[in-house]
Amino acid sequence: MSGFDLEDGTIHVGQMTALSGPVAPTAGEQVVGQQAYWDYVNEQGGIAGKYPVEVITADNQYNPQLAVQEYQKIKDQVVMLSGILGDASVEALLPILEQDGAVAVPSTQSARFADYANLAPTFQSYQTNVWNTLSYLAAEGEIDESSIVCGMVQADQSGQARLDAIEFGAEKLGFTVGQPAEFAPVDAAFTGQVQALKNQNCDVVVFGGAANNTPNVVAAATQLDFNPTWIAEFFAMSDSFRESPIAGYLEENFIITGMAGDLDDTSIPGLEQLTELIAPTPVTMQHVYGFMQGLAASKILEKAVELGDLSGPGLQEAIAQIDEVEFMGLNGPVTWGPVGERVLPDTTSIFAYDAAAQYGLRNLVVGYVAPEGQGPGF
Known part of the structure; x- marks a missing residue:
């Protein structure tokens, strides 16, 4: 299966972000935040306690044309995309993702992306x-x-x-x-x-x-x-x-x-965990954003492992069967489930x-x- 190594049980996910270009400095913080969540998962043995996760990061430079090119390079190496940075990149990739039956967490706050079975919206609009x-x-x-x-x-x-x-x-x-x-x-x-x-x-x-x-x-x-x-x-x-x-x-x-509150407020469970994971680097809101993407993707993988299917259709079925996802106090919950029944967080x-x-x-x-x-x- 693409993105899943049978020999060592490693699940590979892809992250599409801007490692270079005008928004690279802040996008890089999202990369750190998401990796922090996977570190947290892997410290507990991985997905379902036994499948570690590795991230393959592709550079779209915040450019939708490059996003399409980079996706073609990594799509056979990953089970899903744990982030796609930028509305325009999500728009450009959406028909290709649908054709491939691939699943992605959009790193945007566009409400319209809640209406696609292969996308897992995470944030308020x-x-x-x-x-x-x-x-x-x-x-x-x-x-x-x-x-x-x-x-x-x-x-x-x-x-x-x-x-x-x-x-x-x-x-x-x-x-x-x-x-x-x-x-x-x-x-x-x-x-x-x-x-x-x-x-x-x-x-x-x-x-x-x-x-x-x-x-x-x-x-x-x-x-x-x-x-x-x-x-x-x-x-x-x-x-x-x-x-x-x-x-x-x-x-x-x-x-x-x-999201969250003051970024040094470790009474918020998600901030406490994130602060420990990336110390001594001070937490930024971009770190929080990436951390939440990793959390969302992990919930999909956990359900897909429970269902015994890490294929694209299996991951879509996992999203359809997940009701509410909570974010360790970082944000209001999102409701997934079937298309038409999804509810984005209403908090700011x-x-x-x-x-x-x-x-x-x-x-x-x-x-x-x-x-x-x-x-x-x-």
């Missing part, structure tokens, strides 16, 4: 993170009916998901929705987009970029004296920002979404930026769920 944060800001008196909320997003499905959450928030909270500004993942100049947002007097901007975009966005906002509340996800942050010129602007203007941990805090994230609330309820498809 982009929509949930945006909506929960808007609800939180309204509860804190920082958004009201006079507010203008805008989006600065990629011109793709992930960007549209964030815009959908803004529209839902407007229906629930009564604020005005501004015209969105769009950009490409590799853009380095943002003056035009930021000027357009400033011209609309946006009070809040939902930002859909990654860590490679953030310094240039902050530079444009600083130059134009534009100081809204920015809502960003943790992957727009980097540990290097804590000692950079942009730290002050981030502290004054950014709210960040993620919300952080202020604080250069003195671990990874620059100071927790404001753990596992916030908007009391107004979640939107359809979130």
Whole structure:
């Protein structure tokens, strides 16, 4: 069987991520976090206590075309993909994975990937993170009916998901929705987009970029004296920002979404375990993300071993038979089971930026769920 060594009982899984390219520094932390979980599994003897796991990591450079090429190189060496970084890479690989009957854990927060039998979504959606944060800001008196909320997003499905959450928030909270500004993942100049947002007097901007975009966005906002509340996800942050010129602007203007709580809070079981496994390296939110991917993939493998079938169809059946997966206190649970019955986590941990805090994230609330309820498809 591809990816399973009968002689030594080793299960091989593949991880598709950016070992090089613009997001490599933070993607590398995901690799460390996922490996930490497999180390944890292997210390206990492996899957089902007897099958150790080894990871084969492929470099997609955050490029969907390269993701397809790299998948072809490793697909016969692994039983499944324990991570595919980037919405565009998942989109590019999806028809090939379906043709091959292969299973993957998408390293994204796209709600649409919950509807495929061979994908095992793990995280809350982009929509949930945006909506929960808007609800939180309204509860804190920082958004009201006079507010203008805008989006600065990629011109793709992930960007549209964030815009959908803004529209839902407007229906629930009564604020005005501004015209969105769009950009490409590799853009380095943002003056035009930021000027357009400033011209609309946006009070809040939902930002859909990654860590490679953030310094240039902050530079444009600083130059134009534009100081809204920015809502960003943790992957727009980097540990290097804590000692950079942009730290002050981030502290004054950014709210960040993620999982868990303060990253040095070892009262959270998952953080306690992760901290021990990667010591003395300080835990980052990217480590948490990778750790959770490893946990999700391990649950699939455990069920597949129980069913006696590590083939692609066997792994799909395993996902269909798994109900709720919990994440050691790092996040709300995900419900798998058959397509059509899956439920993504509805929680969002919300952080202020604080250069003195671990990874620059100071927790404001753990596992916030908007009391107004979640939107359809979130």
